[in-house]
Amino acid sequence: MNKKLKHSIFTLGASLLFFTSCNEQSPGIEYMPDMYRSRAVEAYSETILTADGKSALDPVSNSIPRGHNLYPYPNTNEGYEMAGNNLKNPIPFTEEDLKEGKRLYGNFCVHCHGKTGQGDGSVPTNSDYPPPPSYTGPLKDLPTGKIFHTLMYGKNLMGSHASQISKEDRWRLVYYVQSLQDPERFDTMYRGAEPKLESENIENTATEDVAMNQNQN
Amino acid sequence: MSVFTFTKKIPKISHLIAVAIMFFSLSNVYAQDGENLFKANCASCHKIDKKLVGPALQGVRDRWEEEANLILWIKNSQDYLKNNSDDSYASGLYEQYNKSIMPAQALSDDEVVAVLDYIDAWQPATPVAAAAPAGAAGPVDAGEDYTFYWLLAFALVLIIVIRVLIDVRKSVRSVMVEVKGEEAAPEDSMGMVEQLFYWFKQNKKFTAFATIIVIVALAFQGWNALLSIGVYQGYEPEQPIKFSHKIHAGDNAISCVYCHHSAEKGKHSGIPSVNVCMNCHTGISSGKVYGTEEISKIYEAAGWNPETSSYENPQKPIKWVRIHNLPDFAYFNHSQHVVVGQVECQTCHGPVQEMDVLYQYSELTMGWCINCHRETNVKMKDNGYYDQLQKDLKEVYKEEGIEEFKVEHIGGLECAKCHY
Numbered sequence: 001m002n003k004k005l006k007h008s009i010f011t012l013g014a015s016l017l018f019f020t021s022c023n024e025q026s027p028g029i030e031y032m033p034d035m036y037r038s039r040a041v042e043a044y045s046e047t048i049l050t051a052d053g054k055s056a057l058d059p060v061s062n063s064i065p066r067g068h069n070l071y072p073y074p075n076t077n078e079g080y081e082m083a084g085n086n087l088k089n090p091i092p093f094t095e096e097d098l099k100e101g102k103r104l105y106g107n108f109c110v111h112c113h114g115k116t117g118q119g120d121g122s123v124p125t126n127s128d129y130p131p132p133p134s135y136t137g138p139l140k141d142l143p144t145g146k147i148f149h150t151l152m153y154g155k156n157l158m159g160s161h162a163s164q165i166s167k168e169d170r171w172r173l174v175y176y177v178q179s180l181q182d183p184e185r186f187d188t189m190y191r192g193a194e195p196k197l198e199s200e201n202i203e204n205t206a207t208e209d210v211a212m213n214q215n216q217n
Numbered sequence: 218m219s220v221f222t223f224t225k226k227i228p229k230i231s232h233l234i235a236v237a238i239m240f241f242s243l244s245n246v247y248a249q250d251g252e253n254l255f256k257a258n259c260a261s262c263h264k265i266d267k268k269l270v271g272p273a274l275q276g277v278r279d280r281w282e283e284e285a286n287l288i289l290w291i292k293n294s295q296d297y298l299k300n301n302s303d304d305s306y307a308s309g310l311y312e313q314y315n316k317s318i319m320p321a322q323a324l325s326d327d328e329v330v331a332v333l334d335y336i337d338a339w340q341p342a343t344p345v346a347a348a349a350p351a352g353a354a355g356p357v358d359a360g361e362d363y364t365f366y367w368l369l370a371f372a373l374v375l376i377i378v379i380r381v382l383i384d385v386r387k388s389v390r391s392v393m394v395e396v397k398g399e400e401a402a403p404e405d406s407m408g409m410v411e412q413l414f415y416w417f418k419q420n421k422k423f424t425a426f427a428t429i430i431v432i433v434a435l436a437f438q439g440w441n442a443l444l445s446i447g448v449y450q451g452y453e454p455e456q457p458i459k460f461s462h463k464i465h466a467g468d469n470a471i472s473c474v475y476c477h478h479s480a481e482k483g484k485h486s487g488i489p490s491v492n493v494c495m496n497c498h499t500g501i502s503s504g505k506v507y508g509t510e511e512i513s514k515i516y517e518a519a520g521w522n523p524e525t526s527s528y529e530n531p532q533k534p535i536k537w538v539r540i541h542n543l544p545d546f547a548y549f550n551h552s553q554h555v556v557v558g559q560v561e562c563q564t565c566h567g568p569v570q571e572m573d574v575l576y577q578y579s580e581l582t583m584g585w586c587i588n589c590h591r592e593t594n595v596k597m598k599d600n601g602y603y604d605q606l607q608k609d610l611k612e613v614y615k616e617e618g619i620e621e622f623k624v625e626h627i628g629g630l631e632c633a634k635c636h637y
Contacts, residue, residue: 024451024452024453024454024576025453025454025455026452026454027449027452027454027542028445028446028447028448028449028452029445029446029447030446030447031446031447035544035545035546036447036542036544038545040545042545043484043485043487044485044487044488044537044539045539046536052533052534053534053536054534056490077316077317077318106472107472107474107475107478108472108474108475108478110472111469111470111471111472111475112497119261122468122469122470122471123469123471123497126468126469127469127501129497129500129501130260130261130262130263130264130269130500131256131260131261132261133257133258133261134257137257137258138257138258138320154496156261156262156270156317157261157262157269157270157499157500158496159492159493159495159496159497159499160492160496161496163490163492163493164475164478164493165478166482
């Protein structure tokens, strides 16, 4: 009887051990947990130093990072118009910037705006999420400054992307978005291409005017 | 088009009647047009049955006294406000929606009417997926592995069968003893366990062999168990919000770095702050599996009030459970691997786009790191930083004749690269 009891206790213990090693809710046995759970505050760890335990602190209010320029246009209708009229791309155009803009577009924009900016990205086509307006439709003539302003603060359903994309990268994205709006106008604006000869004179001057306006802005 | 130009010359009210008549006669064509126009020009900000950026459009015709005013308002709301400052409904609407300007629409009157007709004729889609929430818990539970329990039940049945067979054998034997007068075997009087040991004693060679096998197997298992100490592989904790990477990165094909944007810029591939969630979830308040239950937790964390569409409540941090964790003494930098090394996220994190609940795919042990550093070629092509180094390395490894360099050749196995 005693033997049998011992036997069953052993079996129970072994199966319990088996169960604990199978539990996906636990990371398993840790040897020297100090080395895994540091005393020092690690990124995203919980801490006793703040009231809500959050270690990722907000920057001190009204402080500005070194080398950071303040964005002068407020998040209002007036600011939007002002940015559209005054803001120009501070990064001199290079083909590398455009290429990087395309890569960034693939990371940050394509799932809503779609590959060519038609508003047919995977999110609106997959769900009833409203599609953004097409770059070649209502947004065809959106000026440089308004594109940047939209990335900065968001517009309508689109949220601000300033926390995800650095300022320089946002300007590179503006280049790529403009190349999607109108490739011909883009060539004229940034690559110094002559306006196409086969198109009518009136259209030519129109493109030039837009280009001039853009450059002045 | 000729019909359109003709109608434009007719004065306004008769014009509307004409358009209405045309509509009824050609309703198929126009309903289609209206839908396309709505999708191209309105759907970014308006839903028919729900408030979005702008108001829900169902019954918009009834809300306006004059349809002509409504058309003017749609075509250019700012001009309309300027010219009709006495229209308290229009100015009230503008104030109510936080003075967000509806852009002027380059549509003809007919096209606007087509859109309005489409809105009138619109019917909500029949809820096909009504049964979905009932099976909501399904996808998560389906992952549980019942093999062990089946094996356990099978073993129990086997033991019972063996027990019964032994008893049968015993009674047959005792019958034999009684009937034929055979001598009783010594094991007949023993219990099950004693019988087993008796059998072992009779078959010593087999017992020795079996013992060796059992000891080796146990040692092997024990060794593996020791090696798994401190390895989180397969760790799949329940998170405070039932976030599915499958829905976001898989079905909706959102790039990993959209949310984990710091993976390209810094040491950590950051946990996205809640404003990144809100970039999309201001517009999506209900999920396919859990309805509003999980998404409302984001709203709570962000302090967002979906009723008023504004951030007016206090914010609360979300306590995500950390899965991937390297000990303090090992330095790992995401940007170094993702940008310079051009390593795919999936190489280390596995098929995250297929995981409803995220788990740790790789061991993240030192042996695992070292192995990869031994096998992976450094992407030196088109990277000016490596030009000189590549030349120098070719000189150094001239005798071995190595042309393609692995991470180990540029110091990827040096202790102080990761431990300092």
